[in-house]
Amino acid sequence: MTALEKLKTWLTTYEGHDILSEFYVDYTDKVPSNGGVFPNGLVEISRRKDILGNTIVENQYNFGLYYVFKKSPGDDSGAIINADWVMDFQEWVQEQSIIGAAPAFGDEPRTEKIIAQNGMLYEADEEGTAMYMVQLSVQFKKFYMR
Amino acid sequence: MADLAFNTPGGAVVERALLIAYLNTGTPAAPVWSPIGKRVEDSSEEFDWSDESKTDIFGNTYTTMKKPTITQTFDPCELDSSDAAQVKIWNLAVKDQDAAALASQDLLIVHAYAGTSPAAMFAERYSACAVKPTGLGGSSNVAMPIEITYGGTRTVGTASISNGVVTFTPATGAEYLVTFSVTGAGGARLAGAKIYINNQMLTTDANGIASIQLPAGTYEYSVIADGYTTVTDEIAISSAAVFEAVALNA
Numbered sequence: 001m002t003a004l005e006k007l008k009t010w011l012t013t014y015e016g017h018d019i020l021s022e023f024y025v026d027y028t029d030k031v032p033s034n035g036g037v038f039p040n041g042l043v044e045i046s047r048r049k050d051i052l053g054n055t056i057v058e059n060q061y062n063f064g065l066y067y068v069f070k071k072s073p074g075d076d077s078g079a080i081i082n083a084d085w086v087m088d089f090q091e092w093v094q095e096q097s098i099i100g101a102a103p104a105f106g107d108e109p110r111t112e113k114i115i116a117q118n119g120m121l122y123e124a125d126e127e128g129t130a131m132y133m134v135q136l137s138v139q140f141k142k143f144y145m146r
Numbered sequence: 147m148a149d150l151a152f153n154t155p156g157g158a159v160v161e162r163a164l165l166i167a168y169l170n171t172g173t174p175a176a177p178v179w180s181p182i183g184k185r186v187e188d189s190s191e192e193f194d195w196s197d198e199s200k201t202d203i204f205g206n207t208y209t210t211m212k213k214p215t216i217t218q219t220f221d222p223c224e225l226d227s228s229d230a231a232q233v234k235i236w237n238l239a240v241k242d243q244d245a246a247a248l249a250s251q252d253l254l255i256v257h258a259y260a261g262t263s264p265a266a267m268f269a270e271r272y273s274a275c276a277v278k279p280t281g282l283g284g285s286s287n288v289a290m291p292i293e294i295t296y297g298g299t300r301t302v303g304t305a306s307i308s309n310g311v312v313t314f315t316p317a318t319g320a321e322y323l324v325t326f327s328v329t330g331a332g333g334a335r336l337a338g339a340k341i342y343i344n345n346q347m348l349t350t351d352a353n354g355i356a357s358i359q360l361p362a363g364t365y366e367y368s369v370i371a372d373g374y375t376t377v378t379d380e381i382a383i384s385s386a387a388v389f390e391a392v393a394l395n396a
Contacts, residue, residue: 051183053163111286146163 003061004039006103007138011037011065014092016085020067030068030129037136038064045139053146061105061138066122071130079121079130086119086132093136106140113139150260150268164259167218167294168312169231169277170252179254179312180230182292183220191255191296192217213364213382216296222289236290239279250274253296254314256305269305269314274298299344300364300382321359323387328354328369330394336371339394343367343381369394 001009004025012023024036040062047057067086071078093116096102102114115137122133154160172178183189193214201207225232238244253275260268276295282288303316324343328350330336335354340347344365348356360383367390368378374394381390 048187049163050185050187051162051189052166052181052186053161054184056185 003105003138004037006105007061007063007136008037010096010103014089016089016092019085030123030125030131032068032070032129035065035067038066040064055144055146057142057144059106059140059142061140063136063138065116065134065136067132067134069130069132070128071124072128073124073126075128082130082132083121086134090116090119090134104140105138107143108141111141115139152259153261153263153267154259160259164257166256166258168254168256169234170254171230171234174252174273177252177254177314178230179314180234182231182294183223184226184229184232185224186220186222189218189220192219213380218294218296219291220294221291222284222287223292224284224287224289232290235277235279235292238277239290240282248278249276250298251277252298253277253294254305254312255296256307256312258305258307261304264307266304266306266315269303271301271303271314271316272296272298273301302362302384317362321361322383323357324360324381324383325355325357325387325389326350326367326369327389327391328356328371328394329391330354330371330374331396333393336374336394339369339371339374341367341369 008023008025011017017023020033020035022031022034024034026036026038043060043062045058045060047055049055069082069085071082093102093114097112097114100109102112104112106112116134119132119134122131124130152160154164167182168179169182170177171180193216195214196212197209199207199209223232225236227233235248238247252271252273254269254271257268258264274297276297278293280291280293282290301316303314306313306315326341326348328336328339328341335352337350337352337354339350339354341350341356343358344360346358348358350356362383364380364382366378366380368376369392370376371394374396377392377394379392381388
């Protein structure tokens with residue numbers, strides 16, 4: 001299973017995920033109750049070598065998560081429901097990461113960290129749809145033994 | 147052993163991973179050499195030559211040096227079950243608190259950049275090293291920093307590495323003549339003095355002379371005679387006969 005498949009499968013285990021009818025990769029449409037994950041690439045945070053010649057790399061995958069919900073202009077109660085969903089989702093990610101329930105991406109799962117942050121309304125239109133965005137990052141270590 | 151050349155390309159610096167210390171996690175007769183320093187990013191052998199400089203009344207400076215005492219620190223040394231050296235040290239230090247065993251560990255330093263790689267790289271084996279963990283703990287991972295003082299008999303030779311298995315071969319089976327000359331009060335040659343070296347006892351003859359054949363290495367010896375203060379020192383044998391003069395004081 002690729003890292004993206006692993007992440008996508010895990011995200012569907014969020015209990016609020018069932019309000020989404022579809023969850024895509026690189027989703028660009030604005031259909032309510034749909035969502036998607038946008039891979040934003042891999043960042044190498046550090047590369048260290050020990051005196052035996054082994055290399056330890058610390059990497060970070062970055063993803064953008066987009067969720068489209070209904071929200072008419074001026075619909076404050078709808079906005080609150082959507083915002084609560086986004087906030088709860090971020091806390092769920094944090095909890096999963098802390099208790100070790102999130103998937104492992106590297107060679108030292110205990111030290112891995114998955115963070116969902118900066119969840120916000122990205123775009124809303126007059127047709128009653130709103131797109132919310134959450135930034136997701138996965139920090140993990142890879143060992144390359146000599 | 148003849149002078150060695152570095153086997154690394156000219157103009158390129160020697161990679162740190164080509165200098166590795168190994169702990170014997172097997173037995174003295176059937177050693178298993180396990181590397182020390184996993185996840186340690188910086189560690190150096192420190193040489194103490196016991197050098198002393200004196201300046202005489204004419205302003206000339208003279209410096210004396212002795213064989214070095216070599217120490218090395220490995221920090222942080224985070225515990226890892228796949229690190230056989232660490233597991234052995236942890237058992238001796240934390241589980242057993244066996245100070246005597248920790249003070250007599252068998253270590254091998256392989257200089258993989260010198261000699262022929264990977265079949266005959268320069269190596270030095272120290273038979274009785276002090277391996278001292280200085281702590282246990284840390285923030286997120288359990289670390290056990292280690293201080294090592296290389297000691298005991300030093301045997302030089304070559305190491306080969308095949309599929310991660312290190313094999314040490316002493317330089318030669320050759321032995322070299324070591325001659326002691328012991329003098330007592332007024333510089334008189336002292337007969338009957340006892341010399342203890344390499345688990346053997348020698349006795350000086352009427353001329354204060356005693357000899358022994360020994361392989362290359364560094365040996366500690368003691369000279370004892372009635373009415374004199376015992377002298378303990380060490381002698382290094384590399385590739386030639388050695389003459390050691392010992393003056394005893396009453």
